[in-house]
Each structure stands twice: as C-alpha cells, then as structure tokens.
Amino acid sequence: MTNKSKYYTLQGYDLRSFKETIYHDRSTNNADTKTIQAKQQLYELIGEDQLIWCSCSKPTLLTTNLGQFLHEIKIDYRDKVFVIDTFLWSHILGYDESYILNEDLDILKYKAMKSNQDYDESLRKLTDSFLKKIPPRDKIWSSVLKAKVTKSSDQTLIKFPFHFSSITNVVEITKDKLRYKL
Numbered sequence: 001m002t003n004k005s006k007y008y009t010l011q012g013y014d015l016r017s018f019k020e021t022i023y024h025d026r027s028t029n030n031a032d033t034k035t036i037q038a039k040q041q042l043y044e045l046i047g048e049d050q051l052i053w054c055s056c057s058k059p060t061l062l063t064t065n066l067g068q069f070l071h072e073i074k075i076d077y078r079d080k081v082f083v084i085d086t087f088l089w090s091h092i093l094g095y096d097e098s099y100i101l102n103e104d105l106d107i108l109k110y111k112a113m114k115s116n117q118d119y120d121e122s123l124r125k126l127t128d129s130f131l132k133k134i135p136p137r138d139k140i141w142s143s144v145l146k147a148k149v150t151k152s153s154d155q156t157l158i159k160f161p162f163h164f165s166s167i168t169n170v171v172e173i174t175k176d177k178l179r180y181k182l
Helices: 033-046 086-092 102-114 119-131 175-180
Strands: 007-011 051-055 069-074 081-084 155-159 166-172
Touching (some): 102 119
Antiparallel strands (some): 007 069, 081 155
C-alpha cells in the first residue's frame, strides 16, 4: 500500500448508516452491461461481492451524482481489501487496445523527451512496449488483482461492512457542491 491515507468512494447511500446488502445492480457506476458482467466475474474470482470500490483521488462529480454521497475512507488492511490494476481493468471493460492511463502516458512522454531519439518515434516505441504488458484475453483476469497499491490510478475494494477502516468524511452531492468542486 502506498502512504496514501485517504481513499474515496461515491455511493448512493451514506455508508455510516447503511446496514443492508449491497445490490450491485443499483450501483452508481453501472454504465453498461459489459461493466456489470465484468464486476460479477471479478466478484466470483475473489469470492466476495459485498465490496465498496475506492480510489486514491476524488471522482469527477457530475449532475448525475446529485443526491449521492462522497465518502472519504481511511483504509485499514486488517479489513479484507483487494487492489485492482486500473490499466488492466480498463482493458477488461473493452477500452481501445491502445488505451493507456494518463498517469502512465505522462511517464512515457517524459522518457521520450529525455531520450536521444526523435520524440515521436521514441514515444511510439515506448508506447508499443508498454502495451505489450497487457496479458492475452484468457490470462488478463489472473493479473487484474495486485498485492498492493503502486499507482494513484489503482483502485481498492474493501469488504463491507468494514471493521477497522474508518469513514473520515461524508458529503452529500448537491448543486452547490458541484459548483464549488469539493
């Protein structure tokens, strides 16, 4: 785990008082059936489905998030926690085969700039090499889980209800909050 102490999750309910079963078909992030099916397959892989998805950075809030709750959570690893490689997860969801997270692309651009080669040629070679890290379709599922958070783009799944982790802040999303960008 990185030294990051704050994680964020956007939920349709306030986790401080929510004591029910999590129904993933009511999730705030069920944009399409491919996402729903991928999440179901992930839950089968790890043997848990009562999980809260968290990220290292605050999500971009949209008007569709009005009435939802942004939670800040301090994760304690004594709770059952899984780390997701967001780059591989994006490819499981069917993103373009050349998709690279901004975090990784910035590193590749910096390396290309520092190389002694033509920038565009260097960036193409670095990008091609980076994309070769994507496991074949039949092996990608065994690689999507990581031992620890190593990038700010990594996502964490925490078993809910949790016992050692703590909610440090909750904000209900309102029009005013959207305007002032939490």
